Amino acid sequence: MTDLPPIDGAATLTPDDPVVSGSAGTWTLTYTVGEDEIQPGGVLRLTIPAGFTPPQTDHPGAPGFTTASCTAPRTTLALIVEEGQEGARGAELKLFLDTVPLQRREKVVVVYGDRSGGSQGAFACRTAGETAFQVAVQTGRGEMAFRPLKQSPVLRVIAGETRRIVVLLPSLVEVEKPFPVHVLAHDAFGNVLPARGDGLELQAERGDLRLPSPLTLKGVDGALRAAAKAPGGPCRIRAIHREAGIEGSSNPLLASERPDEALLWGDLHGHTTCSDGTAPPDAYYAHARDVTRLDFAAVTDHLDAGLSEGDGWEQVRFAASAFNEAGRFIPLIGFEDRDASGGHFNVYFQDLIPPEAFKNSGEALTVPHAHGRASWASPDLRTVRLAEVYSCWGSAERWGAVCSNTHPSRHPGSTIQAGLAYGLRLGLVAGSDTHTGAPGSALRVKMQSRHPGGLTAVYADAFTRPALWAGLKNRRCYATTGARIILRFEVEGYSMGSEVDLGGPDDPLIKGRAIAVKAYGASRISRIDIVRNNADICSYRGDNDVVQFRWVDAQDLTRISVPRPASKHPLTYYYVRVLQEDGEMAWSSPVWLTLTYLP
Ligand SMILES: [Zn+2]
Ligand SMILES: [Zn+2]
Numbered sequence: 116m117t118d119l120p121p122i123d124g125a126a127t128l129t130p131d132d133p134v135v136s137g138s139a140g141t142w143t144l145t146y147t148v149g150e151d152e153i154q155p156g157g158v159l160r161l162t163i164p165a166g167f168t169p170p171q172t173d174h175p176g177a178p179g180f181t182t183a184s185c186t187a188p189r190t191t192l193a194l195i196v197e198e199g200q201e202g203a204r205g206a207e208l209k210l211f212l213d214t215v216p217l218q219r220r221e222k223v224v225v226v227y228g229d230r231s232g233g234s235q236g237a238f239a240c241r242t243a244g245e246t247a248f249q250v251a252v253q254t255g256r257g258e259m260a261f262r263p264l265k266q267s268p269v270l271r272v273i274a275g276e277t278r279r280i281v282v283l284l285p286s287l288v289e290v291e292k293p294f295p296v297h298v299l300a301h302d303a304f305g306n307v308l309p310a311r312g313d314g315l316e317l318q319a320e321r322g323d324l325r326l327p328s329p330l331t332l333k334g335v336d337g338a339l340r341a342a343a344k345a346p347g348g349p350c351r352i353r354a355i356h357r358e359a360g361i362e363g364s365s366n367p368l369l370a371s372e373r374p375d376e377a378l379l380w381g382d383l384h385g386h387t388t389c390s391d392g393t394a395p396p397d398a399y400y401a402h403a404r405d406v407t408r409l410d411f412a413a414v415t416d417h418l419d420a421g422l423s424e425g426d427g428w429e430q431v432r433f434a435a436s437a438f439n440e441a442g443r444f445i446p447l448i449g450f451e452d453r454d455a456s457g458g459h460f461n462v463y464f465q466d467l468i469p470p471e472a473f474k475n476s477g478e479a480l481t482v483p484h485a486h487g488r489a490s491w492a493s494p495d496l497r498t499v500r501l502a503e504v505y506s507c508w509g510s511a512e513r514w515g516a517v518c519s520n521t522h523p524s525r526h527p528g529s530t531i532q533a534g535l536a537y538g539l540r541l542g543l544v545a546g547s548d549t550h551t552g553a554p555g556s557a558l559r560v561k562m563q564s565r566h567p568g569g570l571t572a573v574y575a576d577a578f579t580r581p582a583l584w585a586g587l588k589n590r591r592c593y594a595t596t597g598a599r600i601i602l603r604f605e606v607e608g609y610s611m612g613s614e615v616d617l618g619g620p621d622d623p624l625i626k627g628r629a630i631a632v633k634a635y636g637a638s639r640i641s642r643i644d645i646v647r648n649n650a651d652i653c654s655y656r657g658d659n660d661v662v663q664f665r666w667v668d669a670q671d672l673t674r675i676s677v678p679r680p681a682s683k684h685p686l687t688y689y690y691v692r693v694l695q696e697d698g699e700m701a702w703s704s705p706v707w708l709t710l711t712y713l714p
Contacts, residue, residue, distance in 0.1 A: 119258065119260050119262045120262065121262055121263050121264060121265040122149070122151050122251070122252045122254070122262040122263065122264055122265075123149030123150040123151045123265075124146060124147060124148050124149035124151065124252065124264060125146070125147045125149065125264075125266075126144060126145065126146045126147070126248075126250045126264055126266075126267060126268055127144070127145050127147075127268060128142055128143070128144050128248055128268035128270060129142070129143045129145070130142070131268065131270060133270075133271040133272070133273045134239045134270060134271070134272055134273070135239070135272075135273055135274075135275045136239060136240065136241050136242065136243050136272050136273065136274060136275055136302060136304050136306055137238060137239060137240075137241045137275065137303070137304055138238065138239055138275070139178075139228070139235050139236040139237065139238050139239075140228055140236050140237060140238075140239060141226065141227070141228040141229060141230055141236045141237070142226075142227045142228060142237070142248075142270070143224060143225070143226050143227075144161060144224070144225045144227065144248060144250070144268065145222055145223070145224050146159060146222065146223040146224075146225075146250060146252075146264075147220060147221075147222050148217050148218060148219055148220065148221045148222070148223075149219060150219065151252070151254055151262075152216050152217060152218050152219070152254070153212055153216065153217040153252060153254050153255060154216050154254060154255035154256050155212070155213050155215065155216065155255060156211075156212075156213065156255035157211075157212045157217070157252065157253055157254050157255030157256075158209055158210065158211055158212065158252070158253040158255070158261075159209070159210040159212065159223055159250065159251075159252050160207055160208070160209050160210075160250070160251045160252070160253070160261055161207070161208045161210070161225055161227075161248060161249070161250055162206070162207050162208075162247075162248065162249040162250075162251075163206045163207075163208065163227060163237075163248065164240060164246035164247060164248065164270070165206075165240065165246075165393065165551075166239075166240025166241060166242055166246075166551075167206075167237060167238065167239055167240050167246070168228070168237040168238045169196070169206045170196055170206055170208050170227055170237070171196055172194050172195070172196060174234075175229070175231070175232020175233065175234060176232050176233040176234055177234055178228070178234055178235050178236065178237055178238060179227075179228065179234075179237045180228070180229045180230075180232060180234040180237075181194065181196075181208060181225065181226065181227045181228070181229060182194070182225075182226045182229045182231075183210050183223065183224065183225045183226070184223075184224050185212070185217070185221065185222070185223050185224070186221050186222045186223075186224075187215060187217055187218075187221045189215055190212060190213065190215055190217065191212075191213040192210060192211070192212060192213075192223075193210070193211040193213070194208065194209075194210050194211075194225075195208070195209045195210075195211065196208055196209075197209055208225070208227075210223065210225065212255070239270075239272050240272055241304035241306075242272065242304070242306065242551050242553065243272050243273055243274045243302075243306040243307075244271075244272060244393075244394070244551075244552070245269050245270075245271055245272075246269065246270050246271075246272055247267050247268070247269050247270075248267055248268045248269075248270065249263065249264075249267045250263070250264040250267050250268075251263045251264065252264070273306075274302040274304075274306035274307065274308045275302040275303060275304070275306070276302060276303075277300040277301070277302065277308060277356070277359060277361060278301060278302055278303045278361070279300070279301040279361065279363060280298065280299070280300055280301075280315075280354045280356060280361050280362060280363035281298075281299045281300075281301055281363050282296065282297070282298055282299075282317075282352050282353070282354045282363055282364065282365035282366075283296075283297040283299065283365065283366060283408045283599070284296060284297075284341075284350075284351075284352060284365045284366055284368045285368065285377075285378075286366065286367070286368060286369065286378040286380070286572070286599060286601050287368075287369050287371070287374050287376065287377060287378045287601075288342075288343055288368060288369070288370050288371075288374065289343075289370070289371065289372070289373065289374050290342075290343050290344070290345060290346050290370050290371065290372050291342055291343070291344070292342060293340040293341065293342045294340065294341060294342065294343075294368075295339065295340060296317070296327065296339040296340065296341050296352060296365075297339075297408045298315065298317075298339065298354050299406070299408075305556055307406050307407075307556075314356055314357065314358045314359070315354060315355070315356050316354070316355045316356075316357065317339075317352055317353070317354055317355075318352070318353045318355065319350065319351075319352060319353075320350075320351040320352060320353040320364060320365075321348075321349060321350055321351045322343065322347065322348050322349065322350025322351065322368070322370070323343065323344040323345045323347070323350070324341050324342070324343055324344065324350055324352065325341060325342045325343075325344055326341050326352070327339040327340055327341055343368070343370030345370070346370050346371045346372055347369070347370060348367065348368055348369035348370055348635070349367030349368060349369060349601070349635040349660070349661060350367070350368045350369075350370065351364055351365050351366075351367060351368070352364075352365045353365070364638075366598070366599035366600075366637050367599075367600075367601055367635040367636070367637065367660070369601060369635065375576070376574050376575060376576055377410075377574075377575050377576075377577065377578050377582075378572055378573070378574055378575075378601065379410040379411055379445075379572070379573045379575050379578065379583055379586070380409055380410050380411075380555075380570055380571070380572055380573075380599060381403075381409050381410055381411035381412050381413070381445075381447075381555075381570065381571050381573070382403060382407075382409055382412045382413070382546045382547050382549070382554035382555045382568065382569075382570060382571070383412075383413045383415070383447070383461065383463070383482065383503070383544050383545070383546040383571050384413065384415050384451075384461060384484070384503060384506055384546025384547060384548045384549075385399060385412070385413070385414060385415060385546065385547055385548065385549040385550075385552075385553075385554045386414075386415070386416050386417065386451075386548070386549070386550045387399045387414055387416055387430075387431070387552065389414070389416040389422050389427035389428075389430055389431055390416035390417040390420040390422050390427070390451075391416075391417060391420050391550060392416070392549070392550045392551070392552060393550060393551050393552060394551065394552020394553075395430065395434070395552075396414050396430050396431045396433075396434035396435070397434040397437065397438075398552050399412070399414055399434070399552045399554060400412060400414070400434055400435065400437075400438040400444070400446050401438070402552055402553055402554055402555070402556070403444070403446075403554040403555055404438060404443070404444040406555075406556070407553075407554065407555030407556050408555075409444070409554065409555045409570075410444065410445065410578065410583075411444065411445040411446070411447060411573075411583055412444075412446060412447070412554045412555065413446075413447035413448065413449050413461070413463055413546070414431050414434075414435070414446075414447075414448060414449070415449045415450055415451045415461040415463075415546075416431065416450060416451065417450070417451050417452075418450045418451065418452045419452065419453075422450055431448050432448060432467050432468075434446070435447070435448050435467050436467055439467065439580075441577075441578060441579045441580065442578045442579075443578075445578075445579075445580050445583050446467075447463050447464070448463070448464055448467055449461055449462050449463035449464060449479075450462055454483075454493050454495045454496070455493060455495070456490040456493050458483055458485075458486070458490065458493065458526075458529060459483065459484050459485075459486040460481050460482060460483040460484065460495075460496075461481075461482045461483075461484065461503070462479050462480070462481050462482075463479060463480045463482065463587075464478070464479050465478045465479070465480075465580070465581075465584045466478075466580075478584075480500065480501060480587060480588060481495070481496070481498070481499050482499070482501045482502060482503055482544060483496060483499060483502050483503070483529075483534075484502070484503035484506065484511065484548075485503075485511035485520055485526070485529040485530060485531070486508070486526075486529075490528055490529075491528070491529070491533055491534045491537040491539060491681075492537065492680065496534075496539065497539075497681065499539060499541065500540065500541070500542055500588060500590060501541060501542045501543070501544050501587065501590065501592070502531055502534055502539075502541040502542075502543065502544070503543075503544055503545060503546060503594075504531050504543040504544070504545060504594045504702050505518075505545040505566075505569040505594050505595075505596055505700075505702070506545060506546050506547060506548040506566075506568065506569055507547050507548050507549070507565070507566050507567065507568045507569075508520050508548060508565070508566065509565065509566045510596075510700070511529070511530055511531055512530065512531045512532060512692070512702060513530050513531070513532045513649070514527060514530055517694070517698075517700070518566055518596070518698070518700070531543065532649045535649065535688060535705065536648075536649055536679065537679055537680050537681050538678075538679030538680055538681030538682035538686060539681050540590070540614060540705075540707055541704075541705070542587075542590025542591075542592055542611075542612050542704035542705075543590075543592070543593060543594045543690070543702045543703065543704050543705075544571040544587070544592055544594050545569025545570055545571050545594035545595060545596070545702075546568065546569055546570075546571065547568025547569065548568070549568060553568075554568070555568065555570060555597075556568065566596070567596060567597045568597055569594055569595060569596050569597055570594075570595050570597055570598075570599070571587075571592055571593070571594055571595075572592060572593050572594075572595065572599070572600075572601075572602070573586040573587055573591065573592040574586050574591040574592070574610075575591075589612055590611065590612025590704040591610065591611065591612050591704070592611075592612065592704055593611060593701055593702060593703045593704055594701065594702045595699065595700065595701040595702075596698075596699045596700045596701070597699065598636070598637035598638070598695060598697075598699035598701070599637055600634060600635065600636050600637050600693060600695070600699070600701045601633075601634070601635040602632075602633070602634050602635075602691070602693060602701050602703055603631075603632070603633040603634075604630075604631070604632050604633075604690070604691050604703040604706075605630070605631045605706075606628050606629075606630050606689055606706040606708070607624055607628050607629055607630075609706050610706075611690070611703045611704040611705070611706060612704040612705075612706070613706050613707070614706075614707045614709065615706065615707065615708045615709070616709050616711045617672070617708060617709065617710050617711065617712070618711055618712055619712050620673075620712065624672065624708065625671060625672045625673060625710075626669070626671065626672075627667050627668065627669045628667065628668045628672075628689075628708070629665055629666075629667050630645055630653075630665065630666050630667070630668060630689060631664075631665050632645070632655070632662070632663065632664055632665075632666075632691055633662075633663045634657075634661070634662045634663075634693050634701070635660065635661050636659075636660040636661070636662070636693070636695050636699075637660075637695065637699060638660060638695050638696060638697050638699070639657070639658065639659060639660050639695060639696045639697075640657040640659065640660060640661075640662045640693060640694070640695050640696070641656070641657060641658070641694050641695060641696045642654055642655065642656055642657060642693075642694045643655045643657060643662055643664075643691055643692070643693050643694070644691065644692045644694075645666060645668075645689060645690075645691055646689065646690050646691065646692060647668065647675070647687065647688070647689050648675065648677075648687055648688060651692075652668065653666050653668075668689075672687055672708060672710065673685070673710065673713070675687055676708070676709075676710050676713075678714070682709065683714075684709050684710055684711050684712075684713055684714070685709070685710045685713050686707060686708070686709050686710075687707070687708045688705040688706065688707045688708070689705060689706050690702065690703050690704065690705035690706070691703045
């Protein structure tokens, strides 16, 4: 495609004041022809931003009805909505202009959400942020390409009324050491508003906490500090806004005298303007750090859809370097690609280096996700240590289960259980796969697909990049559907992610294994399943937000372990699945037991 210069002309949008997310309106786009005349056969293209009601020209009484007119007499207009042109940036309307040339100062007027036929208008997208009504013109002078307008009108979508208060706390803290309390207000669609301090009350719902006083909140950065007075937990903080009649409870927090690890929360999957996302990398990282209050987040743009073109890599690396701060936020960089069998995977780099440098020296982690015709037998996957069990497309643990994956290109052979059965040692992670620049925003991501975005929790020795990397690499991590559930899972004292080799027939673990589970829910836990070699072998019914139990598997390991394509020796694995009453879930990384003395 040849690069043509931008078209001369001007476009305005009326009204252009901020619109509340999801609300109805009628917008008039007026294009005024500039130095570049439009010849008969010319086309004006208008892109209605993604998430807005798709435009239509057939049903005057239905939402999105769109009409067009022109100030030039004897001009014939044909307004067409291109089928299948609804991409990440929006739906395309094309206006074919015929009969006479359109000269300077002539106007073309498009009314989007025209109410004259009884329609409610058109509905703005549910995601707050800037949206562009992009205008491009094909002048009909034998030019096939569309020339964009230098400046297309921008409409600001803002959050609506507060419907929900969210309180976020770190999961593991030290006694008497102040920790941040973030209070966020969400509208009906999960857009985050500044939480106003006035009228807001905080209560220690559980646990012995020193709460901030007086209570002052500045913008979305609720710069509040609390501290635990004694070890224990789970502690929770409830925020109450009496006037508005809204309240919200925090995630659980455990306090100890000398915590030897941190539990870091992050989103490992999302796209920016460097491929098919709508927000640039710096806005993406800013959302993760300042809005959803994640400890880490990765940008994973498509290698084959823009990332490797132009300065995509440089943009991502530049943004990541600016946000990189141990103890506060760790940006990860990587990319999404497909293997020879068509399966999707993400690759992450430990350091903020470009992929060429990585090939020679750096360390990377490859994390497949169940899209495309993936085959776990692919030689590329022999060294894989992690897999994405959940994203906004749903759960890939096994098909047909609760919140099962709905991605159009999912494939039966690509479930997590298929990979584990193949003998791969897959630690489990989750992400959102956000394309709207909303990492960690469960609700905002849900608007773009069927499920809320997921989060990965990593046990790390410290809040640093090397410690986060080690936690991921050693599979000391688990996946959730977005709830900050604290989960501990051990088989005979070996924590999640461990590989245990049994060297002889006298090993006591062959006769029986004690499995210990501790889960502190973000709300009430309804069930915890222990899964052994893909079968649910023990289900513990809960009715509380804290569930702790021990269960002994007395099956002889030699009778249940089998050799697998990717494992020389017979192998058994366990993991746990947590279900909350509100539908949120968590999956631990497995523990593997290998009978290395048997062929
Ligand atoms: Zn994918
Ligand atoms: Zn993706």
